[in-house]
Amino acid sequence: MDVQTTTTTTTPAMKRVFLAMSCLTLAVGICGGPLITRLYFLHGGKRMWFSSWLQTGGWPLILAPLLVAYTRRRHNPTGKKIFYIKPRILTASLVIGTLTGLGNYIYVYGLAQLPVSTSSLILASQLAFTAAFAFLLVKQKFTAYSVNAVVMLTVASAILGINTGGDRPAGESSKEYLVGFVMMVGTAILFGFLLPLVELTYKKAKQAVTFTLVLEMQLVIGFVATAFCTVAMIINKDFQAISREAKAYELGKTNYYLVVISSAIMCQCFSTGALGVIFYSSSLLSGIVIAALLPVTELLAVIFYHEKFQAEKGVSLFLSMWGFISYFYGEIKLNNNNNNNSDNKSENMNMNRTDEETELALRTIVAP
Numbered sequence: 001m002d003v004q005t006t007t008t009t010t011t012p013a014m015k016r017v018f019l020a021m022s023c024l025t026l027a028v029g030i031c032g033g034p035l036i037t038r039l040y041f042l043h044g045g046k047r048m049w050f051s052s053w054l055q056t057g058g059w060p061l062i063l064a065p066l067l068v069a070y071t072r073r074r075h076n077p078t079g080k081k082i083f084y085i086k087p088r089i090l091t092a093s094l095v096i097g098t099l100t101g102l103g104n105y106i107y108v109y110g111l112a113q114l115p116v117s118t119s120s121l122i123l124a125s126q127l128a129f130t131a132a133f134a135f136l137l138v139k140q141k142f143t144a145y146s147v148n149a150v151v152m153l154t155v156a157s158a159i160l161g162i163n164t165g166g167d168r169p170a171g172e173s174s175k176e177y178l179v180g181f182v183m184m185v186g187t188a189i190l191f192g193f194l195l196p197l198v199e200l201t202y203k204k205a206k207q208a209v210t211f212t213l214v215l216e217m218q219l220v221i222g223f224v225a226t227a228f229c230t231v232a233m234i235i236n237k238d239f240q241a242i243s244r245e246a247k248a249y250e251l252g253k254t255n256y257y258l259v260v261i262s263s264a265i266m267c268q269c270f271s272t273g274a275l276g277v278i279f280y281s282s283s284l285l286s287g288i289v290i291a292a293l294l295p296v297t298e299l300l301a302v303i304f305y306h307e308k309f310q311a312e313k314g315v316s317l318f319l320s321m322w323g324f325i326s327y328f329y330g331e332i333k334l335n336n337n338n339n340n341n342s343d344n345k346s347e348n349m350n351m352n353r354t355d356e357e358t359e360l361a362l363r364t365i366v367a368p
Helices: 013-042 048-056 059-073 086-115 114-123 126-138 142-161 174-203 213-236 238-248 253-280 285-304 311-366
Strands: none
Touching: 013 048, 013 086, 013 114, 013 253, 048 086, 048 126, 048 213, 048 238, 048 253, 059 142, 059 253, 086 114, 086 174, 086 213, 114 174, 114 285, 114 311, 126 142, 126 174, 126 285, 142 285, 142 311, 174 285, 213 238, 213 253, 238 253, 238 311, 253 285, 285 311
16 A cells, blocks of 8 residues: 655645755754753753653644644545544554653763763764664665765764763763763664654555644654653652752753753754654655764854864764765765656657657558
Protein backbone atom coordinates (compact mmCIF):
# COMPACT_ATOMS: atom_id res chain seq x y z
CA MET A 1 0.00 0.00 0.00
CA ASP A 2 1.42 3.38 -0.97
CA VAL A 3 1.49 5.93 1.79
CA GLN A 4 0.39 9.44 1.00
CA THR A 5 3.03 11.61 2.63
CA THR A 6 1.70 15.05 1.86
CA THR A 7 -1.63 16.63 1.24
CA THR A 8 -2.73 16.81 -2.36
CA THR A 9 -2.85 20.61 -2.26
CA THR A 10 0.82 21.02 -1.27
CA THR A 11 2.84 22.08 -4.29
CA PRO A 12 6.61 21.42 -4.63
CA ALA A 13 7.27 25.12 -4.06
CA MET A 14 5.24 25.10 -0.83
CA LYS A 15 7.03 21.95 0.29
CA ARG A 16 10.34 23.77 -0.06
CA VAL A 17 8.96 26.70 1.94
CA PHE A 18 7.75 24.40 4.73
CA LEU A 19 11.07 22.54 4.66
CA ALA A 20 12.94 25.84 5.04
CA MET A 21 10.66 26.83 7.94
CA SER A 22 11.28 23.46 9.60
CA CYS A 23 15.06 23.90 9.16
CA LEU A 24 14.85 27.38 10.71
CA THR A 25 12.84 26.09 13.67
CA LEU A 26 15.35 23.27 14.11
CA ALA A 27 18.21 25.79 13.95
CA VAL A 28 16.71 27.83 16.78
CA GLY A 29 16.35 24.71 18.90
CA ILE A 30 19.76 23.15 18.24
CA CYS A 31 21.65 26.42 18.81
CA GLY A 32 19.62 27.82 21.69
CA GLY A 33 18.67 24.66 23.59
CA PRO A 34 22.15 23.54 24.74
CA LEU A 35 23.19 27.08 25.64
CA ILE A 36 20.13 27.71 27.83
CA THR A 37 20.35 24.26 29.44
CA ARG A 38 24.03 24.82 30.23
CA LEU A 39 23.16 28.26 31.65
CA TYR A 40 20.82 26.50 34.09
CA PHE A 41 23.66 24.35 35.44
CA LEU A 42 26.36 27.04 35.41
CA HIS A 43 24.51 29.28 37.89
CA GLY A 44 23.28 26.82 40.48
CA GLY A 45 20.79 24.48 38.77
CA LYS A 46 21.28 20.90 39.93
CA ARG A 47 18.05 19.00 39.21
CA MET A 48 18.84 16.50 36.44
CA TRP A 49 15.33 15.14 36.05
CA PHE A 50 13.77 18.58 36.10
CA SER A 51 16.12 19.71 33.32
CA SER A 52 15.26 16.48 31.44
CA TRP A 53 11.57 17.30 31.90
CA LEU A 54 12.15 20.70 30.29
CA GLN A 55 13.47 19.07 27.10
CA THR A 56 9.91 18.07 26.15
CA GLY A 57 7.90 20.04 28.71
CA GLY A 58 6.89 22.55 26.05
CA TRP A 59 4.63 20.02 24.30
CA PRO A 60 1.40 22.01 25.09
CA LEU A 61 2.66 24.64 22.62
CA ILE A 62 1.73 22.20 19.84
CA LEU A 63 -1.93 22.49 20.80
CA ALA A 64 -2.07 26.01 19.28
CA PRO A 65 -1.34 25.00 15.64
CA LEU A 66 -3.48 21.88 16.05
CA LEU A 67 -6.39 24.01 17.22
CA VAL A 68 -5.93 26.33 14.23
CA ALA A 69 -5.84 23.33 11.88
CA TYR A 70 -9.01 21.89 13.41
CA THR A 71 -10.83 25.23 13.22
CA ARG A 72 -9.99 25.55 9.52
CA ARG A 73 -11.10 22.04 8.60
CA ARG A 74 -14.21 21.70 10.77
CA HIS A 75 -16.30 23.41 8.08
CA ASN A 76 -15.33 20.61 5.69
CA PRO A 77 -17.81 17.69 5.92
CA THR A 78 -14.95 15.19 5.57
CA GLY A 79 -12.58 16.92 7.98
CA LYS A 80 -14.45 17.10 11.30
CA LYS A 81 -12.19 14.61 13.10
CA ILE A 82 -10.53 16.02 16.19
CA PHE A 83 -7.49 13.76 15.78
CA TYR A 84 -6.17 11.90 12.74
CA ILE A 85 -3.74 9.65 14.61
CA LYS A 86 -4.65 5.94 14.48
CA PRO A 87 -3.64 3.08 16.83
CA ARG A 88 -0.66 2.02 14.68
CA ILE A 89 0.91 5.51 14.76
CA LEU A 90 -0.17 6.04 18.37
CA THR A 91 1.65 2.87 19.48
CA ALA A 92 4.82 3.90 17.64
CA SER A 93 4.61 7.39 19.17
CA LEU A 94 4.31 5.90 22.67
CA VAL A 95 7.48 3.87 22.13
CA ILE A 96 9.37 6.82 20.63
CA GLY A 97 8.18 9.06 23.47
CA THR A 98 9.48 6.65 26.12
CA LEU A 99 12.88 6.40 24.39
CA THR A 100 12.93 10.20 24.07
CA GLY A 101 12.35 10.58 27.81
CA LEU A 102 15.31 8.29 28.49
CA GLY A 103 17.39 10.16 25.91
CA ASN A 104 16.56 13.48 27.57
CA TYR A 105 18.08 12.29 30.83
CA ILE A 106 21.35 10.98 29.43
CA TYR A 107 21.68 14.12 27.29
CA VAL A 108 21.16 16.46 30.24
CA TYR A 109 23.51 14.42 32.42
CA GLY A 110 26.23 14.68 29.79
CA LEU A 111 25.63 18.40 29.21
CA ALA A 112 25.83 19.06 32.96
CA GLN A 113 29.36 17.63 33.05
CA LEU A 114 30.78 18.88 29.73
CA PRO A 115 31.34 22.31 28.19
CA VAL A 116 28.84 23.08 25.42
CA SER A 117 31.62 23.26 22.83
CA THR A 118 32.75 19.71 23.65
CA SER A 119 29.27 18.22 23.88
CA SER A 120 28.30 19.80 20.54
CA LEU A 121 31.22 18.21 18.74
CA ILE A 122 30.45 14.82 20.30
CA LEU A 123 26.83 15.12 19.20
CA ALA A 124 28.04 15.69 15.64
CA SER A 125 28.77 11.94 15.56
CA GLN A 126 24.99 11.49 15.68
CA LEU A 127 25.07 11.80 11.89
CA ALA A 128 27.08 8.58 11.60
CA PHE A 129 24.52 6.69 13.67
CA THR A 130 21.63 8.34 11.84
CA ALA A 131 23.14 7.25 8.53
CA ALA A 132 23.69 3.68 9.72
CA PHE A 133 20.19 3.29 11.14
CA ALA A 134 18.66 5.03 8.10
CA PHE A 135 20.37 2.42 5.91
CA LEU A 136 19.05 -0.43 8.07
CA LEU A 137 15.53 0.86 8.76
CA VAL A 138 14.48 2.87 5.70
CA LYS A 139 17.00 1.64 3.09
CA GLN A 140 18.60 5.07 2.72
CA LYS A 141 20.83 5.24 -0.36
CA PHE A 142 24.36 6.60 -0.04
CA THR A 143 26.88 8.20 -2.36
CA ALA A 144 30.66 8.43 -2.00
CA TYR A 145 30.15 11.99 -0.72
CA SER A 146 27.68 11.04 2.00
CA VAL A 147 29.89 8.15 3.13
CA ASN A 148 32.84 10.54 3.29
CA ALA A 149 30.75 12.95 5.38
CA VAL A 150 29.84 10.20 7.84
CA VAL A 151 33.48 9.10 8.16
CA MET A 152 34.76 12.65 8.68
CA LEU A 153 32.18 13.39 11.37
CA THR A 154 32.95 10.13 13.16
CA VAL A 155 36.70 10.83 13.13
CA ALA A 156 36.04 14.41 14.29
CA SER A 157 34.21 13.13 17.36
CA ALA A 158 36.85 10.46 18.06
CA ILE A 159 39.60 13.11 18.11
CA LEU A 160 37.95 14.73 21.12
CA GLY A 161 38.65 11.54 23.07
CA ILE A 162 42.41 12.00 22.63
CA ASN A 163 42.59 14.72 25.26
CA THR A 164 39.57 14.02 27.44
CA GLY A 165 39.65 16.26 30.47
CA GLY A 166 41.72 19.00 28.84
CA ASP A 167 38.74 21.33 29.05
CA ARG A 168 37.30 19.86 32.24
CA PRO A 169 35.38 22.52 34.22
CA ALA A 170 36.92 23.63 37.50
CA GLY A 171 35.97 21.47 40.46
CA GLU A 172 34.92 18.49 38.36
CA SER A 173 36.69 15.13 38.72
CA SER A 174 38.08 13.11 35.83
CA LYS A 175 35.52 10.40 36.55
CA GLU A 176 32.60 12.85 36.29
CA TYR A 177 33.99 14.25 33.04
CA LEU A 178 34.44 10.76 31.56
CA VAL A 179 30.91 9.75 32.58
CA GLY A 180 29.57 12.89 30.91
CA PHE A 181 31.56 12.06 27.78
CA VAL A 182 30.12 8.53 27.65
CA MET A 183 26.60 9.86 28.30
CA MET A 184 26.89 12.29 25.39
CA VAL A 185 28.08 9.52 23.06
CA GLY A 186 25.08 7.48 24.23
CA THR A 187 22.85 10.43 23.39
CA ALA A 188 24.28 10.55 19.87
CA ILE A 189 23.58 6.82 19.40
CA LEU A 190 20.04 6.96 20.78
CA PHE A 191 18.90 10.04 18.88
CA GLY A 192 20.69 8.74 15.79
CA PHE A 193 18.32 5.77 16.07
CA LEU A 194 15.19 7.80 16.81
CA LEU A 195 15.33 9.96 13.65
CA PRO A 196 15.17 6.99 11.20
CA LEU A 197 12.61 5.34 13.50
CA VAL A 198 10.32 8.33 13.01
CA GLU A 199 10.82 8.14 9.24
CA LEU A 200 10.05 4.40 9.33
CA THR A 201 6.85 5.20 11.25
CA TYR A 202 5.81 7.57 8.46
CA LYS A 203 6.47 4.91 5.82
CA LYS A 204 4.57 2.18 7.69
CA ALA A 205 1.68 4.42 8.74
CA LYS A 206 -0.96 2.83 6.45
CA GLN A 207 -2.76 6.17 6.43
CA ALA A 208 -2.29 9.57 4.83
CA VAL A 209 0.61 11.29 6.61
CA THR A 210 -0.10 15.03 6.70
CA PHE A 211 1.70 17.70 8.68
CA THR A 212 -1.27 17.76 11.07
CA LEU A 213 -0.62 14.09 11.80
CA VAL A 214 3.07 14.89 12.33
CA LEU A 215 2.09 17.50 14.93
CA GLU A 216 -0.21 14.99 16.62
CA MET A 217 2.69 12.51 16.75
CA GLN A 218 4.91 15.18 18.30
CA LEU A 219 2.17 15.94 20.83
CA VAL A 220 2.04 12.29 21.92
CA ILE A 221 5.85 11.90 21.92
CA GLY A 222 6.28 15.07 23.99
CA PHE A 223 3.54 14.10 26.44
CA VAL A 224 4.92 10.58 26.99
CA ALA A 225 8.53 11.76 27.33
CA THR A 226 7.45 14.44 29.82
CA ALA A 227 5.35 11.92 31.77
CA PHE A 228 8.38 9.60 31.91
CA CYS A 229 10.45 12.38 33.46
CA THR A 230 7.57 13.48 35.71
CA VAL A 231 7.49 10.06 37.40
CA ALA A 232 11.23 10.31 38.04
CA MET A 233 10.81 13.85 39.39
CA ILE A 234 8.15 12.67 41.84
CA ILE A 235 10.39 9.85 43.05
CA ASN A 236 13.36 12.22 43.32
CA LYS A 237 11.21 14.91 45.03
CA ASP A 238 12.22 17.50 42.45
CA PHE A 239 8.92 19.40 42.51
CA GLN A 240 9.43 20.34 46.15
CA ALA A 241 12.99 21.50 45.39
CA ILE A 242 12.18 23.85 42.51
CA SER A 243 11.14 26.82 44.66
CA ARG A 244 14.21 26.44 46.89
CA GLU A 245 16.49 26.20 43.88
CA ALA A 246 14.90 29.32 42.36
CA LYS A 247 15.58 31.34 45.54
CA ALA A 248 19.24 30.23 45.62
CA TYR A 249 19.84 30.70 41.88
CA GLU A 250 22.84 32.98 41.25
CA LEU A 251 21.04 35.06 38.61
CA GLY A 252 17.97 35.60 40.77
CA LYS A 253 14.56 34.00 41.13
CA THR A 254 12.96 35.79 38.16
CA ASN A 255 15.83 34.90 35.84
CA TYR A 256 15.65 31.30 37.06
CA TYR A 257 12.10 30.93 35.78
CA LEU A 258 13.00 32.77 32.56
CA VAL A 259 15.82 30.27 32.00
CA VAL A 260 13.66 27.20 32.54
CA ILE A 261 10.79 28.54 30.39
CA SER A 262 13.21 29.49 27.61
CA SER A 263 14.77 26.04 27.82
CA ALA A 264 11.38 24.39 27.32
CA ILE A 265 10.57 26.61 24.32
CA MET A 266 13.96 26.10 22.65
CA CYS A 267 13.81 22.34 23.07
CA GLN A 268 10.29 22.23 21.64
CA CYS A 269 11.58 24.10 18.58
CA PHE A 270 14.20 21.40 18.17
CA SER A 271 11.70 18.53 18.36
CA THR A 272 9.10 20.09 16.07
CA GLY A 273 11.72 21.24 13.57
CA ALA A 274 13.36 17.82 13.41
CA LEU A 275 10.06 16.04 12.72
CA GLY A 276 9.19 18.65 10.10
CA VAL A 277 12.48 18.11 8.25
CA ILE A 278 11.94 14.34 8.32
CA PHE A 279 8.40 14.79 7.00
CA TYR A 280 9.35 17.09 4.12
CA SER A 281 12.66 15.35 3.32
CA SER A 282 14.35 12.52 5.24
CA SER A 283 15.86 11.53 8.58
CA LEU A 284 19.33 11.76 7.02
CA LEU A 285 18.80 15.42 6.10
CA SER A 286 17.53 16.08 9.61
CA GLY A 287 20.74 14.55 10.96
CA ILE A 288 22.81 16.61 8.52
CA VAL A 289 21.13 19.87 9.58
CA ILE A 290 21.65 19.04 13.25
CA ALA A 291 25.31 18.16 12.69
CA ALA A 292 25.88 21.23 10.50
CA LEU A 293 24.56 23.55 13.22
CA LEU A 294 26.53 22.03 16.10
CA PRO A 295 29.75 23.92 15.21
CA VAL A 296 27.69 27.12 15.36
CA THR A 297 26.55 26.14 18.85
CA GLU A 298 30.16 25.43 19.76
CA LEU A 299 31.33 28.86 18.64
CA LEU A 300 28.48 30.54 20.50
CA ALA A 301 29.54 28.71 23.66
CA VAL A 302 33.13 29.91 23.24
CA ILE A 303 31.87 33.48 22.78
CA PHE A 304 29.27 33.64 25.55
CA TYR A 305 30.69 31.21 28.13
CA HIS A 306 34.42 31.76 27.36
CA GLU A 307 35.02 28.03 27.07
CA LYS A 308 38.45 26.72 26.11
CA PHE A 309 39.15 26.02 22.45
CA GLN A 310 42.12 23.62 22.23
CA ALA A 311 43.84 22.34 19.10
CA GLU A 312 41.82 19.09 19.22
CA LYS A 313 38.59 21.06 18.97
CA GLY A 314 39.98 23.04 16.04
CA VAL A 315 40.90 19.86 14.15
CA SER A 316 37.54 18.32 15.03
CA LEU A 317 35.71 21.43 13.80
CA PHE A 318 37.69 21.40 10.53
CA LEU A 319 36.87 17.73 9.88
CA SER A 320 33.21 18.38 10.72
CA MET A 321 33.00 21.21 8.22
CA TRP A 322 34.76 19.02 5.65
CA GLY A 323 32.11 16.39 6.18
CA PHE A 324 29.24 18.87 5.85
CA ILE A 325 30.62 20.36 2.63
CA SER A 326 31.21 16.90 1.20
CA TYR A 327 27.63 15.87 1.84
CA PHE A 328 26.03 18.98 0.39
CA TYR A 329 28.32 18.94 -2.64
CA GLY A 330 27.31 15.33 -3.26
CA GLU A 331 23.62 16.17 -2.94
CA ILE A 332 23.91 19.08 -5.40
CA LYS A 333 25.81 16.89 -7.87
CA LEU A 334 23.28 14.08 -7.51
CA ASN A 335 20.35 16.45 -8.08
CA ASN A 336 22.02 17.90 -11.18
CA ASN A 337 22.61 14.40 -12.57
CA ASN A 338 19.01 13.43 -11.88
CA ASN A 339 17.75 16.57 -13.62
CA ASN A 340 20.00 15.92 -16.64
CA ASN A 341 18.83 12.30 -16.82
CA SER A 342 15.21 13.43 -16.64
CA ASP A 343 15.80 15.98 -19.41
CA ASN A 344 17.53 13.38 -21.59
CA LYS A 345 14.76 10.91 -20.98
CA SER A 346 12.11 13.48 -21.93
CA GLU A 347 14.09 14.45 -25.04
CA ASN A 348 14.40 10.82 -26.13
CA MET A 349 10.69 10.27 -25.57
CA ASN A 350 9.89 13.34 -27.68
CA MET A 351 12.23 12.16 -30.46
CA ASN A 352 10.68 8.71 -30.46
CA ARG A 353 7.22 10.24 -30.57
CA THR A 354 8.25 12.46 -33.50
CA ASP A 355 9.72 9.49 -35.40
CA GLU A 356 6.52 7.52 -34.90
CA GLU A 357 4.39 10.42 -36.12
CA THR A 358 6.63 10.88 -39.21
CA GLU A 359 6.48 7.20 -40.04
CA LEU A 360 2.67 7.22 -39.69
CA ALA A 361 2.43 10.27 -41.97
CA LEU A 362 4.58 8.60 -44.66
CA ARG A 363 2.45 5.50 -44.54
CA THR A 364 -0.65 7.62 -45.02
CA ILE A 365 0.87 9.37 -48.06
CA VAL A 366 2.01 6.20 -49.83
CA ALA A 367 -1.13 4.27 -49.05
CA PRO A 368 -3.30 3.52 -52.21
